[in-house]
Amino acid sequence: MANPKIDLKNLKAGGFIKERGKDLFTVRLRVPGGRLSVDRLAKIAQVAQKYGKGYVHLSVRQSIELINIHFADFDTVVAELGEEQQKVASCGARVRVPTACGGCEYNPNGLVDTQKAALEVDAKLFGTATGHHKFKVCFAGCPFDCPKSAINDVGFQGAIWPKLDAGACIGCGLCAKSCTEGALAMGEDGNPVFTGENCIYCGDCVKVCPTSAWEVEKRGYSVRIGGKWGRRPLVGTLYATFLPEEKAVDFIAAVLAWYQEKAEGAGRVRLGDIIMREGTASLLERLRQDFAEYLLEETIPPQVIDTQLPLRAQEEKTCKR
Amino acid sequence: MQTVDLRGVTCPTNFVKAKLELEEVEVGATVEFLLDDGEPVKNVPRSLKADGHKLLGLKETNGYYVLTLEKAE
Ligand code: SF4
Ligand code: SF4
Numbered sequence: 001m002a003n004p005k006i007d008l009k010n011l012k013a014g015g016f017i018k019e020r021g022k023d024l025f026t027v028r029l030r031v032p033g034g035r036l037s038v039d040r041l042a043k044i045a046q047v048a049q050k051y052g053k054g055y056v057h058l059s060v061r062q063s064i065e066l067i068n069i070h071f072a073d074f075d076t077v078v079a080e081l082g083e084e085q086q087k088v089a090s091c092g093a094r095v096r097v098p099t100a101c102g103g104c105e106y107n108p109n110g111l112v113d114t115q116k117a118a119l120e121v122d123a124k125l126f127g128t129a130t131g132h133h134k135f136k137v138c139f140a141g142c143p144f145d146c147p148k149s150a151i152n153d154v155g156f157q158g159a160i161w162p163k164l165d166a167g168a169c170i171g172c173g174l175c176a177k178s179c180t181e182g183a184l185a186m187g188e189d190g191n192p193v194f195t196g197e198n199c200i201y202c203g204d205c206v207k208v209c210p211t212s213a214w215e216v217e218k219r220g221y222s223v224r225i226g227g228k229w230g231r232r233p234l235v236g237t238l239y240a241t242f243l244p245e246e247k248a249v250d251f252i253a254a255v256l257a258w259y260q261e262k263a264e265g266a267g268r269v270r271l272g273d274i275i276m277r278e279g280t281a282s283l284l285e286r287l288r289q290d291f292a293e294y295l296l297e298e299t300i301p302p303q304v305i306d307t308q309l310p311l312r313a314q315e316e317k318t319c320k321r
Numbered sequence: 322m323q324t325v326d327l328r329g330v331t332c333p334t335n336f337v338k339a340k341l342e343l344e345e346v347e348v349g350a351t352v353e354f355l356l357d358d359g360e361p362v363k364n365v366p367r368s369l370k371a372d373g374h375k376l377l378g379l380k381e382t383n384g385y386y387v388l389t390l391e392k393a394e
């Protein structure tokens with residue numbers, strides 16, 4: 001049988017992943033921030049039923065994956081999904097679909113609008129070729145960090161800086177009791193005393209105060225860079241604090257530009273490893289050009305997680321004993 | 322002043338009970354609620370405040386909290 005005519009443009013950006021079976025592919029769908037309308041979900045179900053295996057898989061990064069799609073059906077699958085504006089995701093050396101938690105809209109812990117941020121990044125940066133390796137972004141609504149921002153190339157964590165209106169305080173002590181970080185204690189005068197160095201910007205004091213004596217002075221993102229998981233995990237480290245929500249896209253673009261430039265010729269290497277090679281100062285300096293106000297003076301390189309593998313070195317030690 | 326004992330009542334039942342009790346009193350009246358330490362004292366006062374009532378005080382006594390508020394519309 002001659003190959004059916006398929007539009008290769010569909011394949012180029014990725015999102016079609018070869019399966020074990022002959023001619024069968026997994027089609028990864030683009031669901032920024034993990035939120036989709038029920039209409040879109042119904043359309044996906046319909047397509048999965050018609051062309052797939054009768055089930056879908058939820059990827060770790062909030063995508064829905066259609067399983068067992070025959071490559072001859074690509075065009076019709078893309079067209080039918082398009083009826084509900086459902087698009088196919090990417091894979092390879094590109095900016096991936098950003099992930100995000102529910103954020104502040106309905107989650108009582110949320111401090112920032114992570115969903116809005118994820119949609120914006122998806123609209124402006126999704127699919128950008130890095131030239132080197134994949135590039136992952138995620139948004140967490142608060143320091144609980146359910147989406148695990150520090151294992152992304154650029155990870156955002158919602159944050160607030162609290163300020164006391166002493167006049168409104170009724171001295172109940174709830175804020176000091178709620179602060180698990182040792183940043184608040186009740187003072188002699190019956191008002192809470194704030195120790196800024198211990199504060200992790202979680203906003204629990206603001207939320208618990210029954211009289212709204214604690215107010216939000218600053219709101220934005222703590223930004224960590226250089227994280228990844230996989231064979232050689234790295235934990236990203238802090239570069240900026242209280243980055244305004246509307247600056248997130250430009251910030252990512254600046255990190256991306258630095259990565260594109262510094263990884264030139266390095267091959268398939270993630271951002272964190274390039275930072276290890278180039279040093280944090282170079283990236284800080286680049287970011288200072290546009291984000292000086294929010295940038296840390298200095299930071300530490302991505303933190304290596306010792307996987308304890310391979311065991312060879314350990315064995316050698318044991319043998320010598 | 323009326324006292325409503327909400328000790329031993331868990332979230333969010335304590336808040337719902339507090340609302341029902343408040344429906345019975347007149348606007349401007351002062352009511353006292355007894356609340357357990359932990360989640361109840363973290364949640365109930367701010368939920369009642371969000372409903373528009375005026376919080377007058379919150380004090381710890383013998384392992385529980387006494388919340389005083391003035392009923393609003
Ligand atoms: S990171 Fe914070 S806001 Fe987001 S889901 Fe977790 S607790 Fe909620
Ligand atoms: S924001 Fe969090 S860490 Fe900082 S003082 Fe308030 S409760 Fe403590």
Ligand code: SF4
Pocket residue numbers: 168169170171172173174175176191192208209210211212213214
């Ligand atoms: S929770 Fe609010 S009212 Fe109570 S001590 Fe803290 S600042 Fe004052």
